[in-house]
Structures are given as structure tokens and as C-alpha cells.
Amino acid sequence: MKLLNEKPSTIKAELLDVGIILGERPFVKELFYNLEMLVITLDPDVSGKILRIIFDTVRGFRCLDEGDLTDFWADKFIQANWLFEIMAGGWLDQEAQRSGFMSHVLGYREFLICGVDDCVNVLASEPPKFEVEEVALNPES
Numbered sequence: 001m002k003l004l005n006e007k008p009s010t011i012k013a014e015l016l017d018v019g020i021i022l023g024e025r026p027f028v029k030e031l032f033y034n035l036e037m038l039v040i041t042l043d044p045d046v047s048g049k050i051l052r053i054i055f056d057t058v059r060g061f062r063c064l065d066e067g068d069l070t071d072f073w074a075d076k077f078i079q080a081n082w083l084f085e086i087m088a089g090g091w092l093d094q095e096a097q098r099s100g101f102m103s104h105v106l107g108y109r110e111f112l113i114c115g116v117d118d119c120v121n122v123l124a125s126e127p128p129k130f131e132v133e134e135v136a137l138n139p140e141s
Contacts, residue, residue: 011089028115052131059123086110
């Protein structure tokens with residue numbers, strides 16, 4: 001496992017392999033959550049495809065505008081990619097500074113899904129599953 005961002009005070013992240021190459025401007029289309037799962041629907045900016053990112057063991061999540069996550073954008077690797085497991089320096093580590101926060105102690109992991117506008121941090125015990133759906137293209141009139 002290769003960690004990126006070797007500076008100790010920065011965010012360390014590893015890419016998640018989703019099986020397709022994302023375009024330059026993917027965006028979060030939809031979030032669905034119930035007590036059993038979180039499904040993030042991402043338009044991957046690839047013609048005719050939708051990507052569903054499915055977490056079965058969610059402890060928590062947050063959806064923020066990219067402007068509220070400027071700590072992440074200082075790193076060019078994170079700027080250039082979209083789907084990560086955050087190994088250090090992210091939301092999980094920030095929350096672990098609070099007394100009473102148990103997710104860190106219980107072994108939950110952090111994942112980051114970046115979109116052009118919205119970004120979703122997820123705390124889960126397992127990596128997500130990915131479903132790529134082919135969608136019909138709208139014919140131009």
C-alpha cells in the first residue's frame with residue numbers, strides 16, 4: 001500500500017479503483033441513506049455511464065461544498081483525482097480530537113468522494129462497492 005503526501009502534517013490518501021476512468025468534471029448527483037446503506041450516485045463525466053458508490057457499513061457521512069474542504073486541495077494529487085481512502089489527516093482524524101468520539105477507536109476508515117461542487121466524506125468499516133450503469137443518451141433534436 002503506497003501512501004501519498006509524505007509530509008506528516010498533510011493528508012495522506014490512496015486512490016480507490018472503480019473500474020472505469022472518470023472524466024474531468026464528475027459530480028455528485030444524489031445521496032441515498034438508510035440504516036443499512038449509503039449510496040452515492042456520481043455522474044463520472046463519461047458519456048452514457050452512472051457510477052453508484054455503495055457503503056454497507058456506514059458510521060457517518062458529511063456532504064460539503066468543495067470550498068469548505070480547502071485543506072484537501074493543497075495537494076495536487078487530490079486535486080487531480082476523485083475517489084480516495086483517506087489514510088491520515090482527514091475528517092476522521094479531526095473528529096478523533098474530540099473526547100467521546102468512538103469511530104476512530106472502533107477501527108472505522110474514511111473515504112472521500114469528490115465532485116465538481118459537492119464532496120462526500122464517509123466513515124465506514126469497509127471500502128465501498130461500485131456499480132457502473134449504462135444509461136441511454138438523450139438524442140439531440
